[in-house]
Amino acid sequence: LQLDEPTPICGDGVIDENEYCDDGNTADGDGCSSICTIECGDYCTWGTCYADGSCVPLPDGSLCDDGDPTTVNDEVRDGQCFGIPKDCGDKVVNSQTGECECPQGQTDCSGECVDCETDDNNCGACGNVCTNGNICNNGQCECPQGQTVCNGECVDTASDENNCGACGVSCPGEGYVCNNGQCEYVGITHYIDIADMEYQTLYLEISLKDTVVWTNNDDTKHSVTSNDSNFDSGTIYPNGDSWSWQFNSMGSFMYYCTFHTDMYAEIVVV
Known part of the structure; x- marks a missing residue:
């Protein structure tokens, strides 16, 4: 009477021929795979894992993905995946998306990060330019402190020869200057x-x-x-x-x- 060899059963807890492990279940991820080969785990993420648990790392310089959106040009070095921090210049890199963004409180205007609260060329919004001597203050174009709007322009009535002391008051002409809001002859x-x-x-x-x-x-x-x-x-x-x-x-x-x-x-x- 000839008896047949029993068929190896993975998951029965018995390490049979052609099995490298048998932990009594057929679940992956617990060190012994569903086909009873040894799982290498994290130490062989960037390499080839063989059934006996041995790991052959990928050659240095091989492309990889370290899973970090803030790095670029990821490659294998000594069996690990490394990336270079992304260079965003004056911007900052978003840790979730990896995109280059303006720092908090600044706005991207034509590729440049600006503070629309104080930027004279982007006051309150991109492209809103303060003109006629106005400056940007809290997102609004206004005259600098000590100046007055005369005919749509910011002037210092203490020294402006065409608006001396008040809008529209002009000094007589050559040889006169506006000094503390008064026209004064200083000579020619x-x-x-x-x-x-x-x-x-x-x-x-x-x-x-x-x-x-x-x-x-x-x-x-x-x-x-x-x-x-x-x-x-x-x-x-x-x-x-x-x-x-x-x-x-x-x-x-x-x-x-x-x-x-x-x-x-x-x-x-x-």
Whole structure:
């Protein structure tokens, strides 16, 4: 009588021929698979697991996925999967999606992260530009502190010559500045070629606080000396040299050149 070899049954708790394990069940994931081969588990995630439990890792440089959305270019190194942190520049990487996003409190405007509460080119919303001297404050375009809206523009009425002290108040013209909201005459500059005194008697009427600049435009030494010693330039030389004087008192001022006494002129300050 010949007896047949019993058929191996995986899951009966008996390790038969061609079985590497038998834990009495046919469930996977408990170290012994449903076909009674040894499961390698996590230590062989990036490799080939054989029935006897041996693991042959994938070659270094093999592509893999480490499951982390914040990394890129994942590859195997020493049997493990490693990725490079994603570079988002000025943005931050979303830990859930892996997408590059603007930091909290900022908005993506044409690929650039901006704070729409303070950005003059994206005030309150992308593309909303503050103009005419306005700045962005709390998402609204407004004049800087100390400035006033005059004809749609932000101006400082303490110093703006066209809106001095109030909108529409213009200073008279040349020589005037707006100082603390008041138009103030600070003078203009007059230019005299000293050599002209050789050919004509010069008479110049100017205003208080005006400045006169004398220039030597020839190769002869000159000077500008007043009769009553109000001013004395000393020698004005060489060609191109100049000297200036601001007149801060009213009156008539005669002056001459000490090197050419026949060269004289008069300045009247009114």
